[in-house]
Each structure stands twice: as structure tokens, then as C-alpha cells.
Amino acid sequence: MSRERALLMAEDSTGGRHEPPGSQWYDNEAGPLVRPYAMTGGRTKPGPSGVRFDLIALVSLGTGAPGADDDTSLGPEHRALIELCRDETQSVAELAAGADLPVGVVRVLLGDLLELARVTVSRPVPPARLPDERILREVIEGLRAL
Amino acid sequence: MVSEPSDEDGDTGALALKILVAGGFGVGKTTLVGAVSEIRPLRTEELLSEVGQSVDDTDGVDHKVTTTVAMDFGRITIRSGLSLYLFGTPGQDRFWFLWDELAQGALGAVVLADTRRLQDCFPAVDYFEHRHIPFVVAVNCFAGARAYGAHDVSRALDLDQGTPVVLCDARDRDSGKEVLIRLVEYAGRMYTARLLDSVS
Numbered sequence: 641m642s643r644e645r646a647l648l649m650a651e652d653s654t655g656g657r658h659e660p661p662g663s664q665w666y667d668n669e670a671g672p673l674v675r676p677y678a679m680t681g682g683r684t685k686p687g688p689s690g691v692r693f694d695l696i697a698l699v700s701l702g703t704g705a706p707g708a709d710d711d712t713s714l715g716p717e718h719r720a721l722i723e724l725c726r727d728e729t730q731s732v733a734e735l736a737a738g739a740d741l742p743v744g745v746v747r748v749l750l751g752d753l754l755e756l757a758r759v760t761v762s763r764p765v766p767p768a769r770l771p772d773e774r775i776l777r778e779v780i781e782g783l784r785a786l
Numbered sequence: 787m788v789s790e791p792s793d794e795d796g797d798t799g800a801l802a803l804k805i806l807v808a809g810g811f812g813v814g815k816t817t818l819v820g821a822v823s824e825i826r827p828l829r830t831e832e833l834l835s836e837v838g839q840s841v842d843d844t845d846g847v848d849h850k851v852t853t854t855v856a857m858d859f860g861r862i863t864i865r866s867g868l869s870l871y872l873f874g875t876p877g878q879d880r881f882w883f884l885w886d887e888l889a890q891g892a893l894g895a896v897v898l899a900d901t902r903r904l905q906d907c908f909p910a911v912d913y914f915e916h917r918h919i920p921f922v923v924a925v926n927c928f929a930g931a932r933a934y935g936a937h938d939v940s941r942a943l944d945l946d947q948g949t950p951v952v953l954c955d956a957r958d959r960d961s962g963k964e965v966l967i968r969l970v971e972y973a974g975r976m977y978t979a980r981l982l983d984s985v986s
Contacts, residue, residue: 694891695830695859696802696871729800731871733859737828744832762800771803771893775868776974779803782864783967786822786959 676745679717684744686751691761693747695733698762701725702753714758717741718749722758732761800867805969806888808875808913809898810906814926814956815874816858818898822962823860823872831856832884855881857888862966870966875910885913894920894973896965898956901925901934904942911943920973922950924965948972 677684686693701722714722717739724730724738736746753759807815820827832855858874873888875881889895895914899907907923914921925939934942936951945951950968954961 694804695873695888696804696891698800698802700800731802731861733830733857733871733873734828734861736830737859742831762802771801773974773978775801775803776970778868779864779870780967780970780974782868783862783870783963783970786862786963 676742677748679715679741679745680748683748686748686754691751691754693732693750693761695743696731698729698731699725699735699750700729700760702757702759714752715749717745718753718758721746721749721753725759800869803868803870804888804892805870805872805966806875806885806892806895807872807898808885808895808907808910808921810900810903810910813898813900813906815898818896818924818926818954818956818962818965819858819860819872819874821957821959822862822966824863825861827858827860827874829856829858855884857884882913889913889917889919892919894922894969896969897921897923899923899925899939899943900928900931901939902928902931904939907943911945915946920969920976922952922965922969922972924952924954924956926956927953 699721720739721735724735730738732743732746732750735750736743739746741749750759750761754761807818809815816827855876857876860872862870862872864870875888876884895910897907897910897914911921911923913919923939923943923945925934925936927933936953940949940951943951950972952965952968954965956962
């Protein structure tokens with residue numbers, strides 16, 4: 641589905657007349673179920689850049705990243721991701737595990753952060769261009785030394 | 787010709803490499819990842835609705851299926867700015883589409899095999915062979931399983947000549963390291979051979 645359609649539907653479904661999706665309580669113990677893509681405003685793909693971040697794409701804080709608390713336009717999940725990158729560069733997979741969010745959701749949120757220049761994301765290794773011999777040798781020596 | 791690594795690769799200059807660990811259900815994929823990883827294996831979840839997004843979407847967001855499939859992964863830091871990520875592939879065949887994403891840009895794969903049910907690793911062997919992704923077969927030597935030699939396993943799996951078969955204990959760190967070393971060596975040989983092919 642296009643981003644626009646997803647957004648429209650997300651808006652429509654929270655528009656008041658009918659209940660927002662996932663708001664029903666299953667039982668008292670479970671609490672309200674929030675559909676994962678509610679955190680992304682219904683979007684299932686990252687913003688205009690349209691990049692699909694690889695699981696091992698590395699995410700670092702952007703040069704001009706303000707403190708997470710300074711920006712109220714960011715949701716708690718956005719801020720959680722920023723906090724996770726604060727100490728060290730993280731892969732997309734690690735961010736998803738660290739924030740306890742599905743990878744697809746993390747990709748959308750990262751797209752937002754990338755657009756706002758809060759983070760930088762490394763490009764994945766293109767399939768036809770794998771690391772040169774020197775890197776591979778380094779990996780082998782590193783493994784031996786473990 | 788050896789090209790100098792350029793800084794235009796990614797803003798951080800850091801490099802991450804991906805190795806897949808495949809094989810049948812319960813063959814020890816997560817055990818192997820855990821044995822060599824410096825972090826406790828982490829679990830990431832992929833939403834099935836997301837991967838199916840190009841073909842579904844007749845019902846709108848309200849009815850999106852939100853089944854998840856979990857992938858376990860671990861990390862080995864070779865040095866600052868160079869790390870290896872190991873991903874256990876989802877066991878069930880119906881998650882093939884996730885393999886495509888995982889395999890994208892992967893350095894290579896380890897196919898774990900159990901000689902008591904060798905057929906469980908056929909799909910993984912086929913998958914990597916067809917896509918020309920370098921892989922090694924690691925036979926997880928379970929206690930009580932009859933011991934077969936690497937050559938027997940290679941023949942039983944009808945592997946392409948040169949595909950390494952390693953006997954291992956997935957619980958053992960050194961054994962796991964050895965498997966990874968064999969894979970990286972083999973991947974290096976494969977890529978070099980391909981490079982030579984392309985220039986000759």
C-alpha cells in the first residue's frame with residue numbers, strides 16, 4: 641500500500657466514529673493491544689528516501705543530534721532508538737532487539753530520524769562487491785585470536 | 787588488483803559483515819550463534835505483514851496480519867569498526883522470503899546438519915547453491931548419533947566439489963570458531979576465483 645493510503649487509513653480509523661484499531665481490551669491482564677504500526681502512524685515503509693535498511697546497516701548519532709529530551713516532536717520510540725545509539729554504533733538488528741520493537745517498525749522510525757539528520761545509517765555491502773582479501777584475512781585472524 | 791577501501795562506504799567508516807546460520811529445526815543454530823557470540827544471542831522480530839506488503843493490502847491496515855517470525859543473532863567484534871553478525875535463519879520453509887533479505891550482501895553461510903536427519907538441511911543447501919552464496923556444511927555431532935566422516939556427508943548431500951564439510955560441536959566455542967574460519971577462508975577463495983574469472 642502507498643504511504644499516503646496507509647496514512648489516510650490510519651487517520652480515518654482514529655477519526656472518532658469507530659474505535660481505533662487495536663484499542664479493544666482483550667482482558668484486564670493483557671491491557672490494550674497496540675498494533676505495531678500504530679507507532680509509525682500506519683506507515684510500513686520509511687519516508688521519501690525509500691531506503692530499506694539492512695539488518696546490519698550501522699546506525700550512529702547524527703552530528704547535530706540534540707539531546708533526546710530536547711525534541712518533543714519525536715515519539716518515545718524514536719527517542720528510545722536515539723538513546724540506544726548514544727553509547728555506540730548499533731546495527732538495525734541490535735536496535736530492534738534493544739528497543740523490543742519489530743524490525744519493520746524500527747526501519748520506519750529510523751527513516752524519520754535519518755530525515756531529521758538525528759542519525760546516520762551506513763549503506764549495506766552491495767551483493768556483488770564483497771570485502772577485499774585484506775578484510776577477510778583480518779576476520780580470520782580475529783576469529784583465531786578469540 | 788586491490789582497491790583501497792574508500793570512505794564513501796558509509797558515514798561511519800565502520801564495516802559489518804553478515805554470516806547466516808541455516809539448517810533444520812532444532813539442529814543447534816541458536817546454540818552455535820550463542821557459543822561464538824560475544825553478546826547473549828538477541829532476538830529480533832519481523833512482521834509478516836510487512837514482508838507481504840506488495841501482495842496484500844486489500845483490507846487496509848485494520849486487518850493486517852501481525853504474525854511475527856523471530857530471528858536470533860549474535861555479534862563478534864573483530865576490532866573497532868569491524869564486526870561480524872551471525873543470523874540464525876528461521877527454520878520453517880514458509881519463511882523463505884526472509885532468507886532473501888538475510889542473504890542480501892551476506893559473506894556466506896553455515897549450514898548445520900544432523901546426520902540422523904540429513905534431509906532437513908537439503909533446502910538450505912539448495913538455496914545457497916542456487917544463489918552462489920559460499921557456504922560450509924557443519925555437522926553437529928550429537929551424542930548418540932552415529933559418526934560419519936566429512937566425505938560421507940559430502941556425498942550424501944551431493945555437494946559441489948570443494949564445498950567444505952566440517953564436523954563440529956555447536957555448543958563449543960572453539961569448534962564454532964573453527965567453522966567460521968573455514969567459511970571465511972572458503973568465501974575468500976570463492977570471491978577470488980570469481981574475480982579472476984571476470985577479468986580473464
